[in-house]
Amino acid sequence: MAHEKNISKAVIKRLPRYYRFLGELLNQGVTRISSRLLSEKMGITASQIRQDLNCFGGFGQQGYGYNVNVLYEEIASILGLDRQVDAILIGAGNLGRAVANHMEFEQRGFRLIGIFDENPALIGQTIKGVLVRSTDKIEPFCRVYHPTAAILCIPKTVTKEISDRLIDAGVKGFWNFSHYDLALNQKERGIVVENVHMSDSLMTLSYELKTLLSEEN
Ligand code: NAI
Numbered sequence: 328m329a330h331e332k333n334i335s336k337a338v339i340k341r342l343p344r345y346y347r348f349l350g351e352l353l354n355q356g357v358t359r360i361s362s363r364l365l366s367e368k369m370g371i372t373a374s375q376i377r378q379d380l381n382c383f384g385g386f387g388q389q390g391y392g393y394n395v396n397v398l399y400e401e402i403a404s405i406l407g408l409d410r411q412v413d414a415i416l417i418g419a420g421n422l423g424r425a426v427a428n429h430m431e432f433e434q435r436g437f438r439l440i441g442i443f444d445e446n447p448a449l450i451g452q453t454i455k456g457v458l459v460r461s462t463d464k465i466e467p468f469c470r471v472y473h474p475t476a477a478i479l480c481i482p483k484t485v486t487k488e489i490s491d492r493l494i495d496a497g498v499k500g501f502w503n504f505s506h507y508d509l510a511l512n513q514k515e516r517g518i519v520v521e522n523v524h525m526s527d528s529l530m531t532l533s534y535e536l537k538t539l540l541s542e543e544n
Contacts, residue, residue, distance in 0.1 A: 361392035423480035469496035
């Protein structure tokens with residue numbers, strides 16, 4: 328796509344929401360939608376939507392609106408959801424199990440091919456059909472299966488050591504839930520990182536509530 332390289336990070340961050348929303352419209356049998364209606368339903372201004380979608384060629388037509396399916400497929404392609412990247416998950420504790428069980432990886436461009444933990448009680452179990460292996464087996468596994476991404480659900484004290492091992496084993500992308508902030512600007516090393524902190528979202532809610540309640544008083 329000619330315009331794709333210039334899409335800003337801010338727009339990329341909004342694309343999953345458009346994608347989710349357009350998917351719901353498709354499920355309801357909606358085939359086209361105006362930017363005004365899309366704006367009302369998503370709570371984003373129509374001009375913001377036009378600006379966002381123009382970044383990769385628009386697809387809106389005057390008087391017609393957006394073809395929901397075309398836009399859905401285009402966003403999927405920009406996000407890379409039309410191919411699958413192999414991923415492994417490290418840390419099969421409470422969070423790791425929840426992520427493995429509930430995240431629909433295949434629909435989001437990933438395939439979970441291995442899970443690793445150091446706890447002997449977990450090794451040998453399967454989660455969502457994927458075997459939990461010993462952490463010692465990370466390197467031999469990577470030599471055979473070449474996973475590109477890793478999901479980290481381990482304590483922060485071990486994140487640096489494990490991520491260094493994974494980088495040496497060829498992993499390029501980290502979805503990092505541990506509260507150790509893997510440096511974000513790793514692109515020059517050929518590494519990309521998404522640090523996830525649910526607590527950040529909770530603190531944002533705290534701020535919003537504080538503001539709301541002080542306005543009411
Ligand atoms: P947990 O204790 O239930 O699970 C951690 C798992 O990591 C255990 O199974 C343990 O055996 C394994 N582990 C420890 N060292 C390891 C190593 N060197 N190699 C492989 N596996 C290893 O903890 P939980 O609740 O699942 O949380 C996991 C991490 O996620 C913690 O660091 C926690 O603070 C963080 N967390 C982050 C959230 C977020 O929003 N980012 C939300 C909740 C938890």
